[in-house]
Amino acid sequence: DQQVKQNSPSLSVQEGRISILNCDYTNSMFDYFLWYKKYPAEGPTFLISISSIKDKNEDGRFTVFLNKSAKHLSLHIVPSQPGDSAVYFCLDGNTDKLIFGTGTRLQVFP
Amino acid sequence: EAGVAQSPRYKIIEKRQSVAFWCNPISGHATLYWYQQILGQGPKLLIQFQNNGVVDDSQLPKDRFSAERLKGVDSTLKIQPAKLEDSAVYLCASSPGHGNSPLHFGNGTRLTVT
Secondary structure, eight states, X not given: OOSEEOOOSEEEEETTSOEXXXXXXXXXXXXXXXXXXXXXXXXXXXXXXXXXXXXXXXXXXEEEEEETTTTEEEEEESSOOGGGOEEEEXXXXXXXXXXXXXOEEEEEEO | OOOOEEEOSEEEEOTTOOEXXXXXXXXXXXXXXXXXXXXXXXXXXXXXXXXXXXXXXXXXXXXXXXXXXXXXXXXXXXXXXXOGXXXXXXXXXXXXXXXXXXXXXXXXXXXXXX
């Protein structure tokens, strides 16, 4: 059973606006999460991570928020750009192998 | 730093034929992974190597799939015989194998079985 889940299969956002991708987890012992991004015809690439000692981690236009009480994390992209159009995966980073769900497909339109 | 190299990029075979994929990980990376990504799904782990030893092959269909990493560097994944449902992108990834170091993926081999 998927312990880290993205319930929105797709998201469409206008260029310049904020994209918010959501992720829920079930195991309160999880304390490290990763976001990967995947373009068509390419392998996934690491985007950003967050550890439970923080509730926020920022890297340029990308910020990940962690709400431990709700077992929820979200990735914010501000401002969104057409080049951000990709599939985004939220992953449990506590193991040495990545277990992927189906991700969220983000489409940023002009 | 050179990335993870995979070849071929594309392969088309008929069912019941054999096929092999090759992966050269980032230099010095001890851990190597093979993933299968079927259209519309996320990548699924097939096998994980630590140096030349298998750590996890629980999801590898061993009746037809095999993988090796004989010298602890590059790796091959073989399918024999292929089935239609093996059509997918096969992704190789590597990591240093310590701490929370992220996985680095190659661009994959797209296999079409007709």
